Amino acid sequence: MAGPVAVQTARVAPVAKGHRLERSARFVFLVPTVAYLLLLGIFPLLFSLYLVFGSWQAGTKDISWVGLDNIRRLIEQDRFWNSLTLTITFVALVTAVELLLGTLVALSLQSAVRSRNWLRLAYTMPMLLPPIAVSYTWRMLFDFNRGPINYFLGLVGIEPVRWLAGQKSAVIAVMIADIWQWTPFIALGVLAALESLPAELYEAAVVDGASAGSLLRDITLPLLQPYIVALVALRAIDAFKIFDLVYVLTGGGPGTATEFLGYYGYVVGFRPFNMGFTASVAWAMVILMSIIFFIFLRVFRRIEQEA
Amino acid sequence: MELAKSRPLRVVYAGVLILWAVFTLFPLWWTVVTAFKTQSAVTGATPTFLPWIDFDPTLEPMRRIFVETEGYGVSGMGNLRKLAMNSLIAALCSGLLAVLLGTSAAYALSRFQYQRWKNRDIAFWLISQRMFPPIALVVPYFILFNFLDILDTQLALILVYTGMNLPLIVWLLRDYFRDLPVELEEASMVDGSTRYGAFFRIALPLALPGLVVAFLFAFVFAWNEFLFALTLTFEEAKTLPVQIAGNVALTGPRYWDIAAQGLVVMVPPLIVALLTGRYIIRGLTLGAVKY
Numbered sequence: 001m002a003g004p005v006a007v008q009t010a011r012v013a014p015v016a017k018g019h020r021l022e023r024s025a026r027f028v029f030l031v032p033t034v035a036y037l038l039l040l041g042i043f044p045l046l047f048s049l050y051l052v053f054g055s056w057q058a059g060t061k062d063i064s065w066v067g068l069d070n071i072r073r074l075i076e077q078d079r080f081w082n083s084l085t086l087t088i089t090f091v092a093l094v095t096a097v098e099l100l101l102g103t104l105v106a107l108s109l110q111s112a113v114r115s116r117n118w119l120r121l122a123y124t125m126p127m128l129l130p131p132i133a134v135s136y137t138w139r140m141l142f143d144f145n146r147g148p149i150n151y152f153l154g155l156v157g158i159e160p161v162r163w164l165a166g167q168k169s170a171v172i173a174v175m176i177a178d179i180w181q182w183t184p185f186i187a188l189g190v191l192a193a194l195e196s197l198p199a200e201l202y203e204a205a206v207v208d209g210a211s212a213g214s215l216l217r218d219i220t221l222p223l224l225q226p227y228i229v230a231l232v233a234l235r236a237i238d239a240f241k242i243f244d245l246v247y248v249l250t251g252g253g254p255g256t257a258t259e260f261l262g263y264y265g266y267v268v269g270f271r272p273f274n275m276g277f278t279a280s281v282a283w284a285m286v287i288l289m290s291i292i293f294f295i296f297l298r299v300f301r302r303i304e305q306e307a
Numbered sequence: 308m309e310l311a312k313s314r315p316l317r318v319v320y321a322g323v324l325i326l327w328a329v330f331t332l333f334p335l336w337w338t339v340v341t342a343f344k345t346q347s348a349v350t351g352a353t354p355t356f357l358p359w360i361d362f363d364p365t366l367e368p369m370r371r372i373f374v375e376t377e378g379y380g381v382s383g384m385g386n387l388r389k390l391a392m393n394s395l396i397a398a399l400c401s402g403l404l405a406v407l408l409g410t411s412a413a414y415a416l417s418r419f420q421y422q423r424w425k426n427r428d429i430a431f432w433l434i435s436q437r438m439f440p441p442i443a444l445v446v447p448y449f450i451l452f453n454f455l456d457i458l459d460t461q462l463a464l465i466l467v468y469t470g471m472n473l474p475l476i477v478w479l480l481r482d483y484f485r486d487l488p489v490e491l492e493e494a495s496m497v498d499g500s501t502r503y504g505a506f507f508r509i510a511l512p513l514a515l516p517g518l519v520v521a522f523l524f525a526f527v528f529a530w531n532e533f534l535f536a537l538t539l540t541f542e543e544a545k546t547l548p549v550q551i552a553g554n555v556a557l558t559g560p561r562y563w564d565i566a567a568q569g570l571v572v573m574v575p576p577l578i579v580a581l582l583t584g585r586y587i588i589r590g591l592t593l594g595a596v597k598y
Contacts, residue, residue: 025502029415030429033408033473040470041436044447056450063450105327108320119324121580123331124587128576130531132548133569137338140562148337148354180334183327188588212313234592241440244533248552262534265442270538275446282443293438297431 045286051279063276070280079256080281083264088288090171090260091239094178095232101179102186103228107216109191120191123184131181135248138177139164142249167257170250174258177245182238186231193227194220226303233296240289261285338573341566342368349563368567387547387568394546394572396461397536398529401468406522408469409476410514414506416477417484418492430481433474434593441471445538452539459541467535472525478593479524483517484510520586523579530575547572 052070054063074080105123109116126134141149142163150160163173201219210218243262246252252259252267259267261281269278340356341349343364348355355362372387412433416426424432448467452458491513492505500508511518536546551568554561580587 022502026415026419026421029411029419029506030421033412033433033477034429036408037433037436037470037473040466041439041444044444044451045439047447047451048443051446051450101327104323108323108327111317111320112324115324119328121584122328124584125335125577125580126331127591128527128531128580128587130533130548130572130576132531132533132552133338133572134334136551136560136562136565136569137334139560140341140566141334141337143560143562146350146354146562148333148356151354180330184331185588185591187327189592192588192592212316231592237438241442243442244548244552247533247537262440262442266445266534266538269446275450278442279446282440282446285440286443289438289440293435301427 048279048282051276052283053276054279055274055276057273066276070276073277074280074284079259080264080284082256083259083261084284086171086259087240087242087261090175090242091236094175094182094239095236097175097179098183098186098235099228099232102183103190105183105187106190106194109187110194120188123187126181127184129181131244132248134177134181135245138173138180138245139249142173164250165254167254170254170258174242174245174249177249178239178242182235185235189231190224190228193224197223226299229299230296230303233292233299236292237289237296240285240292338566338569340364341562342570344368344563344566346561346563368563371564372567372571387550387571390545390547390550391571393461393540393544394530394548397464397468397544397546398526400461400465401472401529402522402525404465404469405472405476405525406518409473409521410480410511410518411506412473413477413480414484414510416481418489430478433477436470437474437593441534445534448535449538458539459543459545461544463539464529464536464544464546467539468525468529468532471532471535472528475528475590475593476521476525479521479590480514480517482589483514487513520583520590523583524586524590527576527579530572 051063053065053067055066055070056063109119109123112119141147144150144160144162144165147163149163154160161169163169197220201223202215205215205219241262242260243266246258246260246263250258252263256264262285265278265281265285268281269275336356340358340362343358343366344355344362345365345367348362358364416430420426421429444467448463449458452463457463487510491509495505495509496502531548532546533548533552536549537552540546540549547568551565551572554565554568583590
């Protein structure tokens with residue numbers, strides 16, 4: 001994609017009198033954005049890395065150096081390790097379920113010719129909704145006494161479940177809400193990829209007498225693979241950041257049963273006010289997420305090169 | 308691409324679509340109907356689903372959150388109009404600022420070849436900004452804004468949201484500029500206009516639909532944002548999501564009013580969803596999937 005543009009710009013560049021202006025324009029156009037992100041992205045991030053080794057109290061304006069204290073405390077806290085395991089499990093499970101359901105929905109959508117546009121629109125809606133409003137919606141649905149979920153379970157003879165009060169059921173409740181909001185991301189992403197696959201391949205295979213099953217297995221899935229990896233990486237990065245849903249739905253509870261890393265970092269930093277400690281939790285997350293991001297990066301470059 | 312598919316497979320696919328539509332729409336339906344119920348209809352023994360059939364809809368909750376805001380201030384429901392105004396100002400201003408900055412950067416990345424850092428490296432550096440967990444930025448923002456004395460101001464939120472949306476906007480518009488024909492700009496530059504002239508007179512008008520979509524996305528993400536607003540504002544610049552999330556703490560979940568507020572905060576994003584349609588997936592996948 002960059003190829004043809006590059007050739008054409010190279011042709012434009014030496015155009016006679018505007019040469020110096022053209023050269024300065026290259027920077028005038030780009031510098032404001034880069035400067036903005038250095039100032040509000042990179043600088044705060046480095047500052048928070050410094051805070052990992054510091055302590056800051058409101059009221060005072062000074063940061064005191066505490067060396068490795070924050071990191072040592074973090075490593076010694078069971079609560080941190082629980083939160084880490086919980087978060088990784090959560091990300092792995094919701095991403096896997098969303099991938100499976102999403103791919104299934106995408107394949108189904110592809111087969112729906114007439115209703116595809118309407119369904120696509122309906123499925124899109126949850127993704128753009130404010131997470132806080134979505135969280136309250138699910139809180140109402142999961143309500144023990146008056147929630148419709150327990151009501152429907154009752155109709156088929158299942159005892160009402162204390163969704164948000166149980167150690168395991170609270171985690172499941174958060175997962176269901178996340179799956180509701182974000183499966184469409186995978187579904188519509190895969191559908192878009194499906195629609196971009198070359199039809200000739202299928203026609204040729206059908207002529208050769210391939211079955212529906214082998215079309216899926218031998219053509220569709222291998223061609224989709226890079227897209228799926230990119231979608232999964234993006235979804236996983238986002239799932240790692242889960243905060244809003246927990247804040248409203250469970251408040252991290254019962255106990256610390258749904259205390260995911262983002263929420264844990266917030267609670268330890270803003271309730272007893274220990275910013276250095278929050279910075280340490282945040283940096284643990286930065287490191288984890290960078291790993292996923294690099295996977296995404298490699299796959300994305302491959303997609304771009306093929307396109 | 309319509310292929311001969313076996314009948315059982317078609318039935319399975321249709322079933323999946325229907326189930327998923329019900330699963331997607333029911334929670335939204337529940338929010339809508341709850342927003343028009345009286346307190347007694349919400350707390351009644353069995354849940355009710357259909358207005359006029361199993362409960363009588365009322366505008367009471369809507370009236371309470373919009374009109375009786377003064378009295379409700381004490382019980383924690385806040386002043387909805389002021390909160391909505393705060394949300395709107397933060398989202399509008401940050402969206403405009405991000406599009407203003409992002410457009411020129413996107414144009415630069417699609418039209419110039421950079422030497423020391425290649426275009427692609429710059430683009431990936433930009434997008435890596437979006438990957439960091441917001442909690443890593445909350446702490447330094449809090450301390451820096453405290454130092455600058457701009458905590459609890461709209462300025463703080465506008466600055467933060469602009470940075471949050473800038474990478475996405477550059478990526479979306481970079482794609483958009485790439486798809487525009489460069490010949491028109493070349494021709495105008497051969498005729499003596501400068502790069503700036505070509506940008507403002509030719510590229511920008513052609514890219515206008517893209518700018519609008521990018522702005523709408525930035526608007527929604529800022530409108531929906533919670534963590535930064537929660538930590539960087541307290542009272543004066545507080546946004547709708549922060550207020551809604553805080554409701555429960557003071558009064559217990561007054562679902563009948565919360566559903567009404569939830570519905571109000573959902574309306575702008577739903578309108579944007581209708582307007583942007585297919586672009587949503589392209590936007591959310593950072594252009595990894597083209598539509």
